[in-house]
Amino acid sequence: MPRPRRRSTELAQLLRKYESRNVTYVGGESPVFWESANDVTVTDADGNDYLDLTAAFGVANCGHSNPRVTASMQQQAARLTHAMGDVHPAAVKAQLLEKLAVITPGDLTKSFLGSSGSDAIEAAMKTAMLATGKPAFAAFRGSYHGLSIGALEVAGIKKFRDPFLAWLPERTLLLDYPDRNADQALEYARRAFSRRYDLAAAIVEPVQGRGGCIVPPAGYLAELREICRERGMLLIIDEIYTGFGRTGRMFACEHESVVPDILCLGKALGNGFPVSAAIASPAVMDAWAASEGEALHTSTHLGNPMGCAAALASIAELEGRELPKRAAMLGSLLVAKLKPLLSSGKAAGIRGRGLMWGIELHDAAQARVVIEKALKKGVIILQSGAEGNVLSLSPPLTISQADLERGVDVVESCIA
Numbered sequence: 001m002p003r004p005r006r007r008s009t010e011l012a013q014l015l016r017k018y019e020s021r022n023v024t025y026v027g028g029e030s031p032v033f034w035e036s037a038n039d040v041t042v043t044d045a046d047g048n049d050y051l052d053l054t055a056a057f058g059v060a061n062c063g064h065s066n067p068r069v070t071a072s073m074q075q076q077a078a079r080l081t082h083a084m085g086d087v088h089p090a091a092v093k094a095q096l097l098e099k100l101a102v103i104t105p106g107d108l109t110k111s112f113l114g115s116s117g118s119d120a121i122e123a124a125m126k127t128a129m130l131a132t133g134k135p136a137f138a139a140f141r142g143s144y145h146g147l148s149i150g151a152l153e154v155a156g157i158k159k160f161r162d163p164f165l166a167w168l169p170e171r172t173l174l175l176d177y178p179d180r181n182a183d184q185a186l187e188y189a190r191r192a193f194s195r196r197y198d199l200a201a202a203i204v205e206p207v208q209g210r211g212g213c214i215v216p217p218a219g220y221l222a223e224l225r226e227i228c229r230e231r232g233m234l235l236i237i238d239e240i241y242t243g244f245g246r247t248g249r250m251f252a253c254e255h256e257s258v259v260p261d262i263l264c265l266g267k268a269l270g271n272g273f274p275v276s277a278a279i280a281s282p283a284v285m286d287a288w289a290a291s292e293g294e295a296l297h298t299s300t301h302l303g304n305p306m307g308c309a310a311a312l313a314s315i316a317e318l319e320g321r322e323l324p325k326r327a328a329m330l331g332s333l334l335v336a337k338l339k340p341l342l343s344s345g346k347a348a349g350i351r352g353r354g355l356m357w358g359i360e361l362h363d364a365a366q367a368r369v370v371i372e373k374a375l376k377k378g379v380i381i382l383q384s385g386a387e388g389n390v391l392s393l394s395p396p397l398t399i400s401q402a403d404l405e406r407g408v409d410v411v412e413s414c415i416a
Helices: 006-018 067-079 091-103 117-132 158-164 182-194 220-231 252-256 305-320 323-343 364-376 401-415
Strands: 034-038 041-044 049-052 110-114 136-140 173-175 199-204 234-238 262-265 276-280 349-353 356-360 382-384 390-393
Touching (some): 049 401, 091 276, 091 305, 110 117, 117 199, 117 234, 117 262, 173 182, 182 220, 220 234, 220 252, 305 323, 323 349, 323 401, 364 382, 364 390, 364 401, 390 401
Parallel strands (some): 136 173, 136 199, 234 262
Antiparallel strands (some): 034 041, 041 049, 110 276, 262 276, 356 390, 382 390
């Protein structure tokens, strides 16, 4: 029996009074105010426990408060919490850059570090413009690459762009993200690219996350890679959500053996500590001039030692426990358990890969009701999709089979 949520009610009143009203939704059972979290269990300010089927926006791939990551941050905090990232950096920054060069595919060996996914996207866009001398991009409807003003230019979800259209140059070529016919979508992209001579790069998610967990047809990503090469465009792959084991491989682009020109990473990189990266080949990244003492693209917290320590520990945990392989195994069990929703007509679609799945319902109102019901029963899930009609399941990769099945049972009962 859940405890009364008195403290959460008090905190919600504080949010209403002091936070911008655009940020946190307050209504119904939301929000749950987190007090602590351990692996897949979240405890709120009133002592209620919840099963997290979101990994907190796909961040806690190694589980919440992972002991290895936590110990690494504690040790780093005792030595050094901040350095001068682009002037006198911490030693751990160099170690992380070296590790990223080892684990990423192909010749992606030179990185920009940041604090958020938007930081990685902005760095990638600037790099592509310098490398090609061109100002515009191709992107996809339904895509989500962050909400900073530069990233908004390649955003494919209308509601995020519309309030700022007066500023956005709207040079971006927006394509439909393919979910069925790869050949038709590729031919359309080829024709659209041929009419534009100002495109620096195409930017794509290997699986659309915020857009509703859409997986492109087999072969699409590999062929898009070739089209970009033919056109003299770069390919930027946004793995901020899909990276670090989420889809059953360390990086989702590896399912098709695709090596992008620039790879954007974030979320699970620090398993809870804000750190991100844009990684490119030397040929592309060296479009930036060597620093002469003043970096053209930097930030105060670039290469923060706490973030670097967390990232190194997170990568070690992913590799040591073979969590990408675990995601693939559990994903096979998950899809088998979800299929009855489709055959019974209770869901309009089931799609995903690894431990990243979307349940498409008939409308956004139904999705919101299911999320509220699940929360009452102690399970946290998210709403996604351009229309808000998709339930998103992306639990920590450490989740047990029993907890995964229990969580899905709750979701299915709420849909029913």
